[in-house]
Amino acid sequence: MKLYNTIKDLCLCPSVSGREEKIRDMLRELIKPFCDECATDNLGNLIAVKKGRGTENSKRIMLCAHMDEIGFLVNFIEDSGMLRVAPVGGISLPAAAFTRVVSEKGVKGAIVPEDKVKAADYKAQAFYIDIGAKDKKQAETKVAIGDFFVAAPSLEKLMGNRICGRPLDDRVGCAVVLGIAEALADVQLDHDIYYVFSVQEEVGCRGSQTAAFRVQPDIALCFDVTATGDTLGASPMACGLGGGAAIKIKDSSVICDEEITKALCRAAKENKIKHQKEVLLFGGTDTSSMQLAGAGAAAGAISIPTRYIHSGVEMCDLGDVQCCIDLGAEFIKSI
Amino acid sequence: MNKNKLKEFIFSLCSVMSVSGFEKRAEKPITELTAGMFDSTLTDAVGNRIFIKKCGKQNAPRVLIDAHLDEIGMIVTEVCKGGFLRIANLGGIDVSIMQAADVIVYGEKPLRGVIASTPPHLKKDDKLPAFSELLVDTGLSEDTLKELVDVGTPVGFAPIYGELLNGRLIGKSFDDKACAACALLAIAETPGEELAADVYVMLSATEETNRLGGVAAGAFRCDPDYAMVIDVNLARVPDTKDYETVEMDKGISISLSAATDRRLSMATAELCRRKDIPFSLIAAPSSTGTNATTVNLVGLGIPTVDVGLPLACMHTYNEVISMTDAMSLARLVREFVCSKEIAAEMTREEVSLI
Numbered sequence: 001m002k003l004y005n006t007i008k009d010l011c012l013c014p015s016v017s018g019r020e021e022k023i024r025d026m027l028r029e030l031i032k033p034f035c036d037e038c039a040t041d042n043l044g045n046l047i048a049v050k051k052g053r054g055t056e057n058s059k060r061i062m063l064c065a066h067m068d069e070i071g072f073l074v075n076f077i078e079d080s081g082m083l084r085v086a087p088v089g090g091i092s093l094p095a096a097a098f099t100r101v102v103s104e105k106g107v108k109g110a111i112v113p114e115d116k117v118k119a120a121d122y123k124a125q126a127f128y129i130d131i132g133a134k135d136k137k138q139a140e141t142k143v144a145i146g147d148f149f150v151a152a153p154s155l156e157k158l159m160g161n162r163i164c165g166r167p168l169d170d171r172v173g174c175a176v177v178l179g180i181a182e183a184l185a186d187v188q189l190d191h192d193i194y195y196v197f198s199v200q201e202e203v204g205c206r207g208s209q210t211a212a213f214r215v216q217p218d219i220a221l222c223f224d225v226t227a228t229g230d231t232l233g234a235s236p237m238a239c240g241l242g243g244g245a246a247i248k249i250k251d252s253s254v255i256c257d258e259e260i261t262k263a264l265c266r267a268a269k270e271n272k273i274k275h276q277k278e279v280l281l282f283g284g285t286d287t288s289s290m291q292l293a294g295a296g297a298a299a300g301a302i303s304i305p306t307r308y309i310h311s312g313v314e315m316c317d318l319g320d321v322q323c324c325i326d327l328g329a330e331f332i333k334s335i
Numbered sequence: 336m337n338k339n340k341l342k343e344f345i346f347s348l349c350s351v352m353s354v355s356g357f358e359k360r361a362e363k364p365i366t367e368l369t370a371g372m373f374d375s376t377l378t379d380a381v382g383n384r385i386f387i388k389k390c391g392k393q394n395a396p397r398v399l400i401d402a403h404l405d406e407i408g409m410i411v412t413e414v415c416k417g418g419f420l421r422i423a424n425l426g427g428i429d430v431s432i433m434q435a436a437d438v439i440v441y442g443e444k445p446l447r448g449v450i451a452s453t454p455p456h457l458k459k460d461d462k463l464p465a466f467s468e469l470l471v472d473t474g475l476s477e478d479t480l481k482e483l484v485d486v487g488t489p490v491g492f493a494p495i496y497g498e499l500l501n502g503r504l505i506g507k508s509f510d511d512k513a514c515a516a517c518a519l520l521a522i523a524e525t526p527g528e529e530l531a532a533d534v535y536v537m538l539s540a541t542e543e544t545n546r547l548g549g550v551a552a553g554a555f556r557c558d559p560d561y562a563m564v565i566d567v568n569l570a571r572v573p574d575t576k577d578y579e580t581v582e583m584d585k586g587i588s589i590s591l592s593a594a595t596d597r598r599l600s601m602a603t604a605e606l607c608r609r610k611d612i613p614f615s616l617i618a619a620p621s622s623t624g625t626n627a628t629t630v631n632l633v634g635l636g637i638p639t640v641d642v643g644l645p646l647a648c649m650h651t652y653n654e655v656i657s658m659t660d661a662m663s664l665a666r667l668v669r670e671f672v673c674s675k676e677i678a679a680e681m682t683r684e685e686v687s688l689i
Contacts, residue, residue: 218380235467236412236413236421236467237412237413238412238413238414238486249410249486249487250356250410250425250487250544253545253546254545255355255356255357255425255541255544255545256356257359257380257381257382258356258357258359258360259359261487277485277486277487279410279411279412279423279486279487281412281423281467284546288545288546288547291380291381291545291549291552292381292545292547292549292551292552293552294552294555295379295380295552295553295555295556296379296380296381296383296549296551296552296553296555296556297380297381298380298381299380
């Protein structure tokens, strides 16, 4: 229940790419008890460090989950009071159509396509947000050009261990990193562990790039959601809900370091943690930007299998989430 | 340089499995192939292989010669019922070349395989399958296969090499290890005292698959004053457009691009003229489509020239190159790293902004 509540608290704190202040403040309070130092960098990444013993074998290990989410940016206000918006990140327009949205200032509204536009012809220019304003003047009392909106956050429990809502991408990854930090809080390690909550992942893995440049990790691990092959009509993919932690082999932005994926599999087997392998044929993650920042890092990822990513009904299995936490902690202890 | 020696070195290096993302598996065989050739060598965290040869002078400039180590290939996405492997492509592969191709599955031990194909007798139409519909047949039963192969296992085209007439070579992954072979051998055979700079030869990782290429991390580490990126270039064949291709046997190409350094590119062309190395200039407007576009912007910026070796049947298991062109490339690499004029012109000045 504690894990569910953490995920829910994180989900209900809207923080679109480029506007991560609120979620950063929340995460700072949550990570503080488990680290020695905590700082925000120039881009807004939250970097917390748990210092190791500082021996000859000490490595720098960076664990990263992004704290931003996809959303919309107001770029024009019609005389009628309707808001024209530009997408921020990989918005699925069919999933966004006819849903409730909320602005960073708390203004509520609905996002809809123009009348008579068929689903097959959806494009962002044909979408607008209706906040109930009677005209432009009234709309401008609540909203300005440059304001961000997100699809309304929510989280609910379904049958068994399943949870459903948004934005599980990637608040569930943030919860996993928090879980690992808690599990390692009282463990004395050789290595310096950097817990990083990155900004602007959804617009091109930007935050993790500068964070990794600063941290210069030897080993970098990303915690993000991955798609599954267990929905109706899905492309073949040997990864599903309830199958445990997904050890990333590749996505379209990265091929993970083979030593890291092998070590993750070994840690999972030795500690009897349910796991599966992930070969994702699309999508990108912070794994790639960490791998190539500065002189590069051995990079891998533990992914949380998630259905219906970038919709309002993203779905995970709490059992898988716990497996990801256990695997992350055991992997670090094994290094 | 001895032509036969270069040819054999190209075949040996290209035979090594280095499917994109699995470059570290090539570490040992490449160490064996390059034993004694360089002052030092290392594999970095990303899988880039860096070879260093010093010129022996104090405060010498550094020059980077990059050719990518990785090759296009496949990755197992599912071990299917009946003992077949489902695969996805790593790098750009045209599905029309796939059916009945010879492949090697690099599991617990290498397994020979063939891509299953539907005989024409049974086909209802001419439609090609999607890549995700291709299956590898290894002849093994499902149970045995599951013991030897897991999701994530790399699959490569079989290393089968030969020669056509007129000094043409044929086989897999000349893109880009043939270029790497030319660079490695050219530098190894150059006496250290002739070098105008400390030379870093990088066989870089994940050019075929990563949006930036592993080269970004490797170039950052080498921190050179100037760089040459060598990759294969589309060779002219019937039905290709002249302005998109280069002619075989007519030497290497030098790109003129907004993404590379004009001064260094022209200096390299001038060097070719002076040393009688055949070359052609090509226009690559906003990007070279190679690592050069990335290297040019690493760190504080690295002046980069983009050099191409003509290659036909690109991204297949029967790529074709010309030994005449390979020899031209090897000569250019040697002249480039020995050029005191280029070294003097490209050595960076320390500029303080404050």
